[in-house]
Amino acid sequence: MKTLPLILFFLCISFSALHAQSLRDSISLEIVSFVDEENAGHYTSVRVKIENHTENFKYLLLSSDIFDPDREYWRMMLEVECQDKKRYELSWIPVFDLTERSGFLLPGEHLVETFPLFIKDSFCKQLRAEYNGSKVVRFRFCNGLTITRYKNSGEIELKDLHFYQPPEIATDWIDLTTADFDFLRK
Numbered sequence: 001m002k003t004l005p006l007i008l009f010f011l012c013i014s015f016s017a018l019h020a021q022s023l024r025d026s027i028s029l030e031i032v033s034f035v036d037e038e039n040a041g042h043y044t045s046v047r048v049k050i051e052n053h054t055e056n057f058k059y060l061l062l063s064s065d066i067f068d069p070d071r072e073y074w075r076m077m078l079e080v081e082c083q084d085k086k087r088y089e090l091s092w093i094p095v096f097d098l099t100e101r102s103g104f105l106l107p108g109e110h111l112v113e114t115f116p117l118f119i120k121d122s123f124c125k126q127l128r129a130e131y132n133g134s135k136v137v138r139f140r141f142c143n144g145l146t147i148t149r150y151k152n153s154g155e156i157e158l159k160d161l162h163f164y165q166p167p168e169i170a171t172d173w174i175d176l177t178t179a180d181f182d183f184l185r186k
Contacts, residue, residue, distance in 0.1 A: 026054050026149070027105070029076070029141060031171045034180070035114060043180060044117055048076070048095055048141060048171070051110035059105040062145040063098045072098045075144040077166050081173070082135045089166075092144055138175050142167030 029050050034043035052059055063072035073094035081087045096111045105111065147169060149162040174181075 026057065027052055027059055027147070027169060029143060029169050029171050031141065031174060032112060045114050046117060047112060047114045049110055049112045050074075050096065050105065052105045052107055055107050057149050057151060058107060060148040060150075061096065061098060061103045061105055062148070063103050064094075064145060068094070070099075072103075074098055074103070076141045077144045078139060079142055079167055079170070080136045080139045083137055084135075090139075093141070137177055138173045140167075140173045141171045143169040 027050070029048070032047040032049045035045040035047060036043055050061070061074040063074050065072050071094075074096040075092050075094045077089055078091040078093060079087055080090050093115070095113050095115060097113070143164060143166050146166075147164045149164070
């Protein structure tokens, strides 16, 4: 009798893992690299990529102009994890400039942007001020505003829409306890 709940539990876990994997196979948000532009011995910028891996779907990256009234950006959310395993949503970051293009990420298309870590209200400052940087062990970026996926056809039908809420699409976690990021924790 106890085996049925156990089987259901493992089925739920398998379904969750399968959904996460299939979503990542469809669209990915990843940290491609870190850049040391100032040659100061640590990373000063981050390069982020979002890519549509599908052949039949396009994604709408909903934009916002709250950072600059003359520009439209798709923004990401920064999430941090502390030593006690608690997670916090820390900041909204304008990343992909959509001003000169439609907000659509078409099949096979990708966007890559580099932005500085040390900007006004950046997460580096928040790590030190709000969350005591020494307690933060890792971070990742997640989709900020909702991403909508629908079939790559002329008409948009409500049944074809899929909404991904934050942090459903996310980068891998970046470990801040390594030497490369030690300066953030001081």
